[in-house]
Amino acid sequence: MSEEKYSNLRIVSYYLGKIVIGVAFLLLIPLFTGVIFQEWAAVIDFLISFCIFVIAGILMEIYGRHDYEKFRWTHGLVISSLSWIVLMVLSAIPYILSGHFLSFLDAMFDVMSGFTTTGLGLIQDLDHVSHSLNMWRHVVTFVGGQGIVVLALSFLITKGGGSFQMYVGEAKDEKLLPNVTDTAKAIWKISLIYLFIGTLILGLIGIVIGMSPTRSFLHGLWIFMAGWSTGGFAPQSQNLLYYHSALYELVAIVFFTIGSFNFALHHAIWTGKRREIIKNIEIISFIITLLITFSIATQALMQQGIYATQISMFRKVFFQMISAHTTTGFMTVYVRQFLYDWGSIGVIAISIAMLIGGSASSTAGGFKGIRIGVLWKALISHMRKVMSPENRVFVEKYHFVRKNVLTDDIIKTALLIVICYMITFTVGILAGLFSGYSLVEAIFESASITGNVGLSIGVTSTSMPDGLKITYIIMMWIARLEFISVFALFGLLIDGVRRTWANLV
């Protein structure tokens, strides 16, 4: 093995080890939850998992090398993408030990779904799961939403080059503060403050609707974690339908909608720039596309006479639409109702909403509102240029935290990422079709996976072919990291294989 390749591997290994150890400490949260509720069998599962994490992390760190001078962009991107795969495998250990999964592949599917804040699940008998396992599921989705690398940067990687490369590799590029470690800490500060407020509010509502105080606050914590991270996991198998409460749903909508906003927007509002909420291109784009898709779905369902009253119609359709558009994936209808009640037009409308998604540099998935806004402005600008005198000069601008000029580079980048999403979406449809599902089912589920949404039409289940499970895992991973860091990883792997082959031949 050449010196350079050896060095690359050791640099990646060192930082991976750090990230694994960081996530290991998160396992102490469900472990202590199990102690509090005397779930001793689950406590042992988490103790075993914690030890495996620590051993794996330390071994990677010992093998690795902390080398500032040699750290390059590629290393950062590879660490970001590879950490998600390594953590998927390790984090599946407590799941499989719990006995609530039929296979290790199912467990990995759930982990990737959690980390990518998708929210589709293959867990068995969710209604009888321990509090500690539910805590782990929701911690995974909460951390995944903020970013695993963001977590590591906040608390573990205190100095050295590579921080920004890893941060960007996790599909975040907003620099709230000059230093990327301070930016990561600011993101966590915002999230934790909202976590406290959200848990309190949802906990109190839970008591009002008839739950016991303990369960109410636990559910409040988990629903907030899943909502804020736009993950969509819930502690009961009926998802948000379990609570049968318009108030609970309304509060959940507020939190998951705010969670889908760009962290830079949060920071701008917290630092006094309140007008940003009405000037921001992503918010404007989100409202317009939400209204359009909601109108289409409502019209389709009205024609079919699915809901007898306006109130039922609004409550069900609006909730599902905003849950889809923010890529949260909370459900107040049963999975099969999308197929049997919503019809093709309703399914297409919600699929479009899922693909468009939420804001960039947030917990949400999808194409992102800013790209839709940018591409729309680019289209309008181009049409104006074509219809105007040749010597007229146009400078198109858009507002995102500040006024920005719409350059060809920005348009090209936005278009490339949207094309990558469309390719991923198409691959998902084909995989669904080849697995024997109908076109409507394949489109809906692929849109949900591509946008990291988590709504399901019934395709995602333990009876799904293994090939489709693996395809969906890869799709969730690639879409969450927005392609670049995954391409860097594949590039490095292909380069490694090529060099090894050249040495052998």
Added chain:
Amino acid sequence: MGKLSIMFTAILICLLARSVLAHASTVPIGDLIEKSIEYDNNLVEVTGEVIGDVMFRGNMAWVNIGDRTGVIGVWISSKQAEKIRFAGDYQHQGDTVKVTGIFKRDNEKQGGDLSIEGKMLETIKFGKAVHHSISYMKLGSGVILSFMALLLYGLKKKVKIKSYFK
């Protein structure tokens, strides 16, 4: 005579009602969800385990019942719901109950929830506390892995201290 007639009529109505309710068709919950249009506004009977919470809301309560095919919410009087002793969770097997009521694909009074407007709840089997035994193999593995983790941590610290003094 008048009072006797009233009493006789009341008994007859109760018997008739019971007979009607007893003849409701028993349906797996999954079927109600899959064929919701077919069962809409029909009298149905479901049997399943009470799960989660019995959520009392004034005179009425929400009870979520699950069988092997699915879980559904039942909107029923608090008096009926008070019969429930255990709701299923990690540490409890919930009561197995038989509920008879009107299936609603779109329950207008409940914001469009697919649910059952329960008329009668009967306990088939009371629930109980569930004990999750500790596997000694897992316990042993946990102890061994803990030692290994501590050992490695010590080794890593030693390597770090040695390289600091080099």
